[in-house]
Amino acid sequence: MxxxxxxxxxxxxxxxxxxxxxxxxxxxxxxxxxxxxxxxxxxxxxxxxxGCSLVLREDGISIRNPIFTYRIPRHCVACPSFDEKGGLMIAVVGDKELEVFAYAGSVVDRLWRTSEKVGHEIEQWLAGGTQSSSARQEGGEVRRSFRWSxxxxxxxxxxxxxxxxxxxxx
Known part of the structure; x- marks a missing residue:
């Protein structure tokens, strides 16, 4: 892109x-x-x-959308989901879903199924590791900040x- x-x-x-x-x-x-x-x-x-992206880190996920960046601690991520257009959403604890603009169900996404592939990567990432208890206590909630570009x-x-x-x- x-x-x-x-x-x-x-x-x-x-x-x-x-x-x-x-x-x-x-x-x-x-x-x-x-x-x-x-x-x-x-x-x-x-x-x-x-400049939009989704980054899987050891301690959580960063979603860089056009205006805001969301930092989600690993223990707050429930699962990936998809909207009616096939766009990737990240379900977080508390019945909230965050849209990932980089995988929002575009024509390119429909051809190459990138949202589905990233959804599977997130599921593997969730299953593959646990966060230490000290890291859970340090960052307990989803943080939203303005994304400077x-x-x-x-x-x-x-x-x-x-x-x-x-x-x-x-």
């Missing part, structure tokens, strides 16, 4: 670079800023989506700045 996103963004920014001289030749500075706004926003969105956040800031420039120059 990250390779595809990088290639797609490279193509988009190459086209943008080729379009800038054409717009400037016609004295359409506002349009250049508008295109920069759109391209930066697409870059921010793509960077957030491409430097490339996405810089692109979003560039989109805001170029949007203001587009308004001023139009």
């Amino acid at each position: 990250r390779v595809f996103a990088g290639v797609a963004l490279g193509v988009m920014w190459t086209i943008f670079g080729a379009a800038v001289p054409v717009f400037l030749e016609r004295n359409n500075v506002g349009d250049v800023w508008f295109l920069a706004t759109c391209a930066s926003a697409v870059t921010a969105l793509t960077a957030r989506i491409a 430097v490339p996405a956040d810089l692109a979003l800031a560039a989109s805001a700045v170029s949007g203001v420039a587009a308004l001023i120059t139009s």
